[in-house]
Amino acid sequence: MKKILLPLIAVCCLAPAAVFAAQQHPLVTDMAQTVEERKLEAETALEYISDDQDGRKASAFKFEETITAGIIPKVDAFIKIPYSRVKVEQGGASNTENGFNDFTIGAKWNFVTVDKTALSVKPYLTLPVGDEDKGFGTGKTGYGASLIATMELDKQLSFDANLVLDHQERKGADSVNTFGGAVAGKFQATKELKALAEVVVSKEDTDGAKAQSFLTVGAIYEVAKDIDVDGGLRLGLTKETEDYAILAGVTFKF
Numbered sequence: 001m002k003k004i005l006l007p008l009i010a011v012c013c014l015a016p017a018a019v020f021a022a023q024q025h026p027l028v029t030d031m032a033q034t035v036e037e038r039k040l041e042a043e044t045a046l047e048y049i050s051d052d053q054d055g056r057k058a059s060a061f062k063f064e065e066t067i068t069a070g071i072i073p074k075v076d077a078f079i080k081i082p083y084s085r086v087k088v089e090q091g092g093a094s095n096t097e098n099g100f101n102d103f104t105i106g107a108k109w110n111f112v113t114v115d116k117t118a119l120s121v122k123p124y125l126t127l128p129v130g131d132e133d134k135g136f137g138t139g140k141t142g143y144g145a146s147l148i149a150t151m152e153l154d155k156q157l158s159f160d161a162n163l164v165l166d167h168q169e170r171k172g173a174d175s176v177n178t179f180g181g182a183v184a185g186k187f188q189a190t191k192e193l194k195a196l197a198e199v200v201v202s203k204e205d206t207d208g209a210k211a212q213s214f215l216t217v218g219a220i221y222e223v224a225k226d227i228d229v230d231g232g233l234r235l236g237l238t239k240e241t242e243d244y245a246i247l248a249g250v251t252f253k254f
Contacts, residue, residue, distance in 0.1 A: 026232030
């Protein structure tokens with residue numbers, strides 16, 4: 001069961017969503033805008049993830065806390081702290097593991113803003129906090145960067161596009177580069193309610209690796225001036241991605 005558990009933890013908790021260090025739950029596609037100078041945002045995200053592969057059923061509960069602070073105008077910094085509990089069942093037997101995943105720290109710089117279009121770059125590091133023997137981490141420090149574009153068509157409709165390159169060293173194995181792309185659309189339905197959708201694709205550079213892709217739909221609702229709640233559904237579009245995930249979160253702004 002241990003050999004079965006490790007790859008399914010990777011499906012549920014490590015890729016492809018983890019390649020995108022976004023701060024726009026329930027999406028993994030990030031926006032170019034940054035948190036204002038001397039402002040702070042704390043985002044708590046909860047996910048239930050389900051995947052069924054060849055008679056092996058995996059389910060995971062994932063808790064993730066992201067804290068983002070505005071450092072100077074158009075520059076913010078963040079830390080992302082994920083924790084997961086994964087259960088795998090096969091042939092009447094089951095096994096459960098839980099623990100922290102690798103942490104992520106990074107910064108975002110909005111280096112271009114022209115009219116309603118903005119461009120940002122977002123470098124990051126992944127810290128080897130997760131137990132690699134259980135499948136919750138890589139065992140080594142990784143790094144990557146995102147190029148982020150946001151275009152506002154009008155007051156109601158906007159689009160985000162991300163390109164990501166992620167590099168991970170792994171104990172006892174070759175390093176892995178992952179290339180990712182994502183496109184998201186956001187529609188301001190009312191003053192408080194925003195509808196969201198995205199398509200995400202990623203692929204490792206290892207031999208035999210196949211592209212992974214998923215679709216997310218959801219919404220963000222502003223319950224108070226500085227409090228947003230969100231929810232969504234993520235659907236795997238390829239066999240290598242989890243079957244589905246139910247998403248919920250809350251963001252406090254200070």
